[in-house]
Amino acid sequence: xxxxxxxxxxxxxxLVGAVELLADGGQPLAGGTDLVVRLRxxxxxxxxxxxxxxxxxxxxxxxEEGSAEIGAAVSHAEILSSxxxxxxxxxxxxxxxxxGPAIRAxxxxxxxxxxxxxxxxxxxxxxxLDAQVRLAGLTGERxxxxxxxxxxxxAIDLRSGELIRSLMLPFxxxxxxxxxxxxxRRRALVIAVxxxxxxxxxxxxxxxxxxxxxGSVAPTVLRPAHVERALVGxxxxxxxxxxxxxxxxxxxxxxxxxxxxxxxxxxxxxxLLVDMAETLSNQx
Amino acid sequence: xxxxxxxxxxxxxxxxxxxxxxxxxLREDLGLPGTKEGxxxxxxxxxxxxxxxxxxxxxxxxxxxxxxTAVCTVxxxxxxxxxxxxxxxxxxxxxxxxxxxxxGLLMASYALLQKNPNPTRHEVRxxxxxxxxxxxGYDQVIDAVLSAAKGQRCP
Numbered sequence: 001x002x003x004x005x006x007x008x009x010x011x012x013x014x015l016v017g018a019v020e021l022l023a024d025g026g027q028p029l030a031g032g033t034d035l036v037v038r039l040r041x042x043x044x045x046x047x048x049x050x051x052x053x054x055x056x057x058x059x060x061x062x063x064e065e066g067s068a069e070i071g072a073a074v075s076h077a078e079i080l081s082s083x084x085x086x087x088x089x090x091x092x093x094x095x096x097x098x099x100g101p102a103i104r105a106x107x108x109x110x111x112x113x114x115x116x117x118x119x120x121x122x123x124x125x126x127x128x129l130d131a132q133v134r135l136a137g138l139t140g141e142r143x144x145x146x147x148x149x150x151x152x153x154x155a156i157d158l159r160s161g162e163l164i165r166s167l168m169l170p171f172x173x174x175x176x177x178x179x180x181x182x183x184x185r186r187r188a189l190v191i192a193v194x195x196x197x198x199x200x201x202x203x204x205x206x207x208x209x210x211x212x213x214x215g216s217v218a219p220t221v222l223r224p225a226h227v228e229r230a231l232v233g234x235x236x237x238x239x240x241x242x243x244x245x246x247x248x249x250x251x252x253x254x255x256x257x258x259x260x261x262x263x264x265x266x267x268x269x270x271x272l273l274v275d276m277a278e279t280l281s282n283q284x
Numbered sequence: 285x286x287x288x289x290x291x292x293x294x295x296x297x298x299x300x301x302x303x304x305x306x307x308x309x310l311r312e313d314l315g316l317p318g319t320k321e322g323x324x325x326x327x328x329x330x331x332x333x334x335x336x337x338x339x340x341x342x343x344x345x346x347x348x349x350x351x352x353t354a355v356c357t358v359x360x361x362x363x364x365x366x367x368x369x370x371x372x373x374x375x376x377x378x379x380x381x382x383x384x385x386x387x388g389l390l391m392a393s394y395a396l397l398q399k400n401p402n403p404t405r406h407e408v409r410x411x412x413x414x415x416x417x418x419x420x421g422y423d424q425v426i427d428a429v430l431s432a433a434k435g436q437r438c439p
Contacts, residue, residue, distance in 0.1 A: 004303030009285070009348040029348070036305075036344045037325045049303075051348050077338065100414020101392065102332055102339040188413030189327055 004039055011051045015058070015136055015165070018050055023138050023161030026050035030073050031106040033099070034115050057136075057165055058110065063087065066171050069134070072110020072164040076122065077101070079109060088169070090125045093180035094197055097121050100188050110164045116150045117191075119216040121182060123150070124197035127213040127221045129169045137162040152219045172211075176201045177283055179276045182215065183268050184259075192216045193260040196272035200236070200280055207234050212273075217252035217265050224251035227273070238278040245270030287347050291316075292360030300347055307331050307342035310357060318358040318387045322416070329415030332388040332395075333357045339395040339414075358387035361394065370394060373432035374425070381420035389415045393429045402433055 010026060012018040022028060027046040029035055030053060039045050052058050058073035061082055068084050076095045079085060085092040098104050098112075098121045112122035113133065126146050133149045135142050138161045146167070149157050158164070176199040184190030195215035201208045210231040214222045227248045234240060254265035285302040288295070291314065300309060310316045310333070322330030324343050331342040334356040335349070361368035370393055373379075380386050389412065396403060396411040403411070408429050409422070417425065 004305070004346065005301035007301070007303035009302035009346065011348060011351065029346075032344050032346060032349065033326055033341075036346065040324075049348075053349070099326075100329065101395070101411055102329065102341045102414050103326060105338040106340055106344065188410075 004036070004045070006047075007039075007045070007049055008047060009049045009051055011054055013054045015055050018052060018055055018058075018163060019136055019138055019161060021048070021050045022163055028052055028114070028163055030108040030111045030114075031075060033103050033107040034111065052110075052163070058163075060166075068169045068171070070109055070167045070169065072113070072166055073108050074110075075106065075108050076104040076112075080104065087171070088125070088129070090128055090178035090180060090197060090199060091169075093178060094121050094125045097180070097182055097187070103189070109167060113146065113149070113167065114156060114158075114164055116152070116154050116156050116220070118153055118218060118220055119192045119195070120221070121192065121195065121215065123221045124180060124195060124213045124215050126167060126169070127223055128197050128199050128211050129172065131170075132168040133164060134166045134168055135159075135162045136165040141165065143168065147220075147223070150220050172199055174201055176209075176211075177280045179280055181272055181275060181279075183272065191259060194254075194265045194268040194272065196269065196276065198276055198280075200231070200276075202236060205235055207231050207236065212248075214248075214252060214269055214272075217254040217269050219253065222252065224248055226251055236277050236281040238281065239274070240281075241273050241277040245273050248273050285347065285351075287351055289350050289352060290354040292356055302346065302348045304347045305343060306333070306340075306345040306347065306350055306355070309347060310342060310355075316357055316359050320384055320387055322384065322388075327416070328385070328388075329392060330385050330388040332391040332415065334391060334395055337395065337398060339392050356391070356394075358390055361390060368394070369435050370397070370429070370432045373428040373435070377424045377428040377431065379420070379424040379428040381417075385415060385417045389417070389425055393425075393432070396429070397433055403429070405430060 026048045029049040029051045052073045058071040060071045112120050131146045132143045180197040182192040182195035197213045199211045249266040249270045254262040256262050288297045320330040322328035326341050326344045333342050408426050
């Protein structure tokens with residue numbers, strides 16, 4: 001473990017100030033829950049960090065008629081205690097499984113996106129909600145879908161001098177049922193072996209539409225298109241989706257690592273779909 | 285950098301490298317070794333302190349994170365020579381064995397009772413999920429927090 005005392009840390013109070021520092025070679029620092037661990041373990045490190053926690057645009061959380069915008073430096077705990085948590089149960093369900101209370105108070109949603117871990121609990125609801133990433137740079141802003149912003153493990157489409165300003169979440173129509181479960185060695189402070197989140201619209205006992213997102217079973221969070229289509233018209237009750245578990249497993253591309261084997265992840269992903277049917281049928 | 289913050293109710297000004305961890309600042313520069321370093325990477329909760337009332341891991345927080353904030357450590361719990369009711373409850377319930385996780389558990393429990401003065405057993409378990417104890421187990425800790433909650437509110 002290395003000391004970080006050679007670092008300089010700028011604390012800009014404006015978006016434009018932050019963008020200029022980043023364009024000049026600075027690296028962004030928000031809650032530090034991942035970055036500080038990584039910096040202390042690595043040989044090479046940036047000379048200058050740019051702390052983003054003082055910038056009003058990045059600290060804002062606003063809820064409009066049909067959508068919400070969450071500033072990149074808003075913490076998970078702040079989102080959980082905001083009115084948005086009641087409006088979007090899937091966001092509450094997923095964010096409340098991140099780390100423990102202290103990690104949730106420090107870590108930010110923008111940091112979760114920037115890290116682009118395939119296991120990120122915070123990304124599952126964002127994929128389900130078809131979130132857009134709002135980016136700010138020296139020459140202006142752009143918005144792109146999260147699913148194209150995230151390229152692979154730790155890889156994002158962020159240009160030099162750009163920063164993640166906020167996440168834009170369009171509210172889903174109607175009142176879908178929502179499901180989130182992550183499987184790991186214990187419930188708190190774990191990185192998922194596999195996780196599954198879903199939004200399910202049901203009419204007259206049958207699924208009218210479904211969105212499914214899987215974590216830790218591919219290089220990025222995955223929306224299994226075949227399974228989403230196959231769910232339409234199906235009933236929700238214990239055991240009702242057992243035949244789709246294999247189809248779901250086929251859509252995954254997991255790896256072996258220290259937490260689990262690829263085969264186990266594939267199997268767990270299928271089991272989570274079966275569990276979803278039972279859990280949601282009890283919820284109605 | 286010139287760092288100015290409130291520490292256990294006292295205005296504190298130090299000149300330190302901005303990458304200095306809050307943990308090292310507290311333990312080494314300011315003589316408050318109550319906050320412990322367990323894992324040093326945010327997995328164990330032994331270094332939990334409060335920053336503006338929020339539970340915070342001092343091993344992951346840099347000096348730059350606490351500029352202008354109010355920080356409360358385990359040394360700030362006792363007032364005027366009297367242990368805090370949570371500390372007394374930990375003693376009464378035998379919620380301590382080696383004691384290394386205790387400051388972090390106390391601070392996390394304190395943060396919980398500030399937010400939720402009457403937690404259920406389940407809520408206490410959920411809130412302390414980020415604090416690991418490797419010797420005695422958690423039941424005595426949970427009993428202590430529940431009894432402190434029943435006894436009185438945090439000052």
